[in-house]
Amino acid sequence: MNASSTTSSASDSISIAEIDQSCRVPLFQMFASAAVWLVVASVFALIASLKFHMPGLLANCAAFTYGRVHPVATNALIYGFGVQAGLGVALWVIARIGVTRVVQPWLIAVGAKLWNFGLLVGVIGILVGDNTGFENLEIPRYGVVFLFLGYLLMAIFILATLHNRRERMLGPSQWFLLAALFWFPWIYFTANYLLLSHTPVRGITQSIIAWWYSGNLNLVWFGLVGLAVIFHFIQQWMNRPLYSRHLAAFTFWTIVLFGSWSGIPASAPVPAWIPSLSTVATVLTIITAISVMMNVCKTCGHGCSETESPAAGKFIAFGTMAFGIAWILNAVGAVPGVNSVTNLTWYGVGVWQLNVFGFFAMTMIGAIYHIVPQVTGMEWPCGNSPKRHYWLALIGVILIVAPFVIGGVVEGFNWRNVNVAELEVAKKSLMFVRITTLGEVAILLGNLMLLGNLVGLSVRYYRLHFVPVYKGALAEIKPAEVKP
Amino acid sequence: MRHGPLVFLAAFFALSASWFGFVLTPQVELGRAAQETNAVMKAELYPMGRPGIARQGAEIYRANGCAYCHSQQVQQEGTLVSVVMTDAGTNTSALADYLNQLLPGRKYMGPSVGAGLPKVILTNATIDDAAIFAKKLKSAGAASQFRLVPIGPDIERGWGERRSVAQDFVMDATALPGSLRVGPDLSNEGNRHRDPNWQLVHLYNPATVTPKSPMPAYKFLFTRKKIGKQASPDALQLTGEFKPDAEYEIVPTPEAKALVAYLSSLRSDTPLYEAPITPAAAPAAASTNAPTK
Numbered sequence: 001m002n003a004s005s006t007t008s009s010a011s012d013s014i015s016i017a018e019i020d021q022s023c024r025v026p027l028f029q030m031f032a033s034a035a036v037w038l039v040v041a042s043v044f045a046l047i048a049s050l051k052f053h054m055p056g057l058l059a060n061c062a063a064f065t066y067g068r069v070h071p072v073a074t075n076a077l078i079y080g081f082g083v084q085a086g087l088g089v090a091l092w093v094i095a096r097i098g099v100t101r102v103v104q105p106w107l108i109a110v111g112a113k114l115w116n117f118g119l120l121v122g123v124i125g126i127l128v129g130d131n132t133g134f135e136n137l138e139i140p141r142y143g144v145v146f147l148f149l150g151y152l153l154m155a156i157f158i159l160a161t162l163h164n165r166r167e168r169m170l171g172p173s174q175w176f177l178l179a180a181l182f183w184f185p186w187i188y189f190t191a192n193y194l195l196l197s198h199t200p201v202r203g204i205t206q207s208i209i210a211w212w213y214s215g216n217l218n219l220v221w222f223g224l225v226g227l228a229v230i231f232h233f234i235q236q237w238m239n240r241p242l243y244s245r246h247l248a249a250f251t252f253w254t255i256v257l258f259g260s261w262s263g264i265p266a267s268a269p270v271p272a273w274i275p276s277l278s279t280v281a282t283v284l285t286i287i288t289a290i291s292v293m294m295n296v297c298k299t300c301g302h303g304c305s306e307t308e309s310p311a312a313g314k315f316i317a318f319g320t321m322a323f324g325i326a327w328i329l330n331a332v333g334a335v336p337g338v339n340s341v342t343n344l345t346w347y348g349v350g351v352w353q354l355n356v357f358g359f360f361a362m363t364m365i366g367a368i369y370h371i372v373p374q375v376t377g378m379e380w381p382c383g384n385s386p387k388r389h390y391w392l393a394l395i396g397v398i399l400i401v402a403p404f405v406i407g408g409v410v411e412g413f414n415w416r417n418v419n420v421a422e423l424e425v426a427k428k429s430l431m432f433v434r435i436t437t438l439g440e441v442a443i444l445l446g447n448l449m450l451l452g453n454l455v456g457l458s459v460r461y462y463r464l465h466f467v468p469v470y471k472g473a474l475a476e477i478k479p480a481e482v483k484p
Numbered sequence: 485m486r487h488g489p490l491v492f493l494a495a496f497f498a499l500s501a502s503w504f505g506f507v508l509t510p511q512v513e514l515g516r517a518a519q520e521t522n523a524v525m526k527a528e529l530y531p532m533g534r535p536g537i538a539r540q541g542a543e544i545y546r547a548n549g550c551a552y553c554h555s556q557q558v559q560q561e562g563t564l565v566s567v568v569m570t571d572a573g574t575n576t577s578a579l580a581d582y583l584n585q586l587l588p589g590r591k592y593m594g595p596s597v598g599a600g601l602p603k604v605i606l607t608n609a610t611i612d613d614a615a616i617f618a619k620k621l622k623s624a625g626a627a628s629q630f631r632l633v634p635i636g637p638d639i640e641r642g643w644g645e646r647r648s649v650a651q652d653f654v655m656d657a658t659a660l661p662g663s664l665r666v667g668p669d670l671s672n673e674g675n676r677h678r679d680p681n682w683q684l685v686h687l688y689n690p691a692t693v694t695p696k697s698p699m700p701a702y703k704f705l706f707t708r709k710k711i712g713k714q715a716s717p718d719a720l721q722l723t724g725e726f727k728p729d730a731e732y733e734i735v736p737t738p739e740a741k742a743l744v745a746y747l748s749s750l751r752s753d754t755p756l757y758e759a760p761i762t763p764a765a766a767p768a769a770a771s772t773n774a775p776t777k
Binding site: 162182269277 | 513517561
């Protein structure tokens with residue numbers, strides 16, 4: 001289904017401007033907080049990275065030890081930016097495709113507030129030492145409650161918006177988003193309830209659940225939402241439907257069937273059927289990457305570069321490429337022969353960064369650069385900065401992912417070579433890790449641009465829309481104040 | 485997939501499948517695992533519960549994210565067998581001839597075959613080859629035993645004597661197998677560095693004991709204070725450039741001591757049915773948590 005056909009076929013009492021206006025309150029809330037978290041994530045990632053240059057850095061401060069700074073960076077990226085911006089973009093896409101106003105925009109904004117509060121509490125919890133010890137689930141119980149409630153509040157009204165659509169038939173983007181909206185609360189509740197309740201599961205089953213959750217979050221949730229956005233914008237900008245709906249349905253099935261079983265490392269100290277099954281599923285996700293690439297290339301033909309908003313289009317094109325590479329690298333890394341080298345090395349970190357930042361965050365940043373001007377009806381204060389941000393992010397991602405992936409393979413071979421002493425292995429991979437600090441700096445600068453632009457835009461918006469109203473109101477009040 | 489309910493059902497089906505597979509089934513299979521007399525040959529309970537201070541140390545390990553750089557999952561690529569002859573029988577010269585036939589390249593002389601028993605006569609054999617060899621030895625009147633030798637780079641590095649299995653984590657409040665090896669695996673740390681003072685000094689500033697170590701310093705686990713009437717008995721023994729100024733001493737906090745107790749409690753040398761090893765000739769130290777030495 002394609003954007004222009006929906007607009008024409010819908011009963012036309014709602015204009016696009018009205019739809020955008022109904023999105024404004026929640027979207028501004030979500031995108032602004034997401035941009036703040038994105039900056040927080042890159043600041044903490046930079047501190048963590050600097051520890052590899054100066055092991056003594058901030059050594060007297062417990063809150064800034066590597067093992068606390070690093071999870072803050074990943075959690076801010078995943079939950080602060082990733083999930084939040086993903087939901088915001090999903091809301092806009094759903095409202096636009098469905099040609100309908102957002103249901104209860106204020107309640108969605110309240111949900112976002114709850115989400116941000118939960119995350120703030122959680123991040124402080126990690127810094128004071130309440131890290132739960134499960135990767136991607138580090139946020140302690142008292143933060144998780146708010147996050148979960150906030151998510152429910154946001155997701156319920158996004159679903160209600162989807163339900164209110166005027167174009168009844170669902171397109172590929174909507175399948176992906178609908179599945180993702182249901183997926184997250186299920187995995188998040190399962191993992192947190194079983195791991196952090198008063199009677200948690202015991203022993204290594206904890207890790208199995210944490211791995212299962214991570215696989216579902218990193219591949220299934222980010223995959224579904226990111227691809228929904230990519231598919232939507234490709235259709236909108238190309239002004240034609242996807243090359244094949246059936247291929248998109250196939251992509252959907254491969255993600256939900258294979259992605260949901262991925263994530264358990266082959267080395268896991270658990271009964272062998274669990275990692276074996278997971279390895280098969282992870283290797284099969286390569287089919288997803290290929291099917292997406294086919295669909296995108298055939299839809300775009302040779303017109304990939306001619307998009308209506310150049311900077312946003314660049315971000316999303318990069319996101320699509322990063323998706324393909326990340327999923328292929330992830331699948332290749334799971335092949336048994338390769339895995340015995342790459343497992344437990346920086347390789348996995350590189351692939352994670354490429355998937356979460358290169359694919360998902362880049363796509364969402366592109367979408368934000370496209371959506372915000374539409375929703376506010378204003379141009380970005382600094383028109384060049386999206387493009388500059390794109391180049392910084394591009395350089396940043398390459399400078400982070402390439403050294404991690406290459407360094408990971410080198411490290412893996414070194415760990416396997418017993419003649420190389422432990423310290424030597426660590427030192428040899430250190431060189432690669434140190435290069436990524438440059439990437440972190442580039443990404444931080446880019447993210448500051450996004451935040452600065454959003455702040456500038458909101459200041460302008462405030463001046464344009466609120467100051468006159470306020471002055472007008474003041475003018476009306478004044479006569480009443482004059483006492484005879 | 486034109487309608488919402490269909491998409492919902494598809495997602496529901498796929499997610500339930502993986503939920504049953506990776507959440508429910510492992511729970512049914514492993515969720516009730518407890519200490520067992522699973523240890524081969526000793527029939528002692530395994531794993532032993534950690535003493536209180538080490539359990540506190542595990543919390544320090546979790547809170548400070550040690551698991552982001554250190555895994556606790558030893559990998560094993562297979563098991564080879566050494567055949568140990570325990571009895572040469574009576575007809576030693578026939579046995580020696582027979583052994584020379586079976587193992588070309590070695591020279592066994594009649595009476596000396598029986599000297600220095602038990603001794604290893606076949607190494608790095610697969611279990612099938614070893615079984616055939618043992619049978620032949622038996623037919624020649626000698627008695628033999630197998631010694632199981634796990635192999636793989638992790639084991640050669642001394643990170644553990646066998647692969648890690650689910651049973652190892654049964655008594656942990658939070659299982660911390662890790663996901664990245666910036667530094668070495670710690671499954672067997674208690675056996676690798678038995679000196680708690682080494683651990684303390686290493687935590688305070690890793691560069692003191694391993695020069696140019698990229699591991700961050702954990703100075704916040706220590707207090708620097710003025711020496712009182714008497715030097716504190718716990719004060720770190722630091723030398724050279726790392727020595728604090730005169731009149732000052734570096735004393736570990738209870739957190740540091742707990743963390744070291746936890747590190748010392750990490751052992752991976754108990755033979756289990758699912759991960760068998762033959763302990764080295766000298767019986768391995770009982771896996772208590774008290775730091776040896």
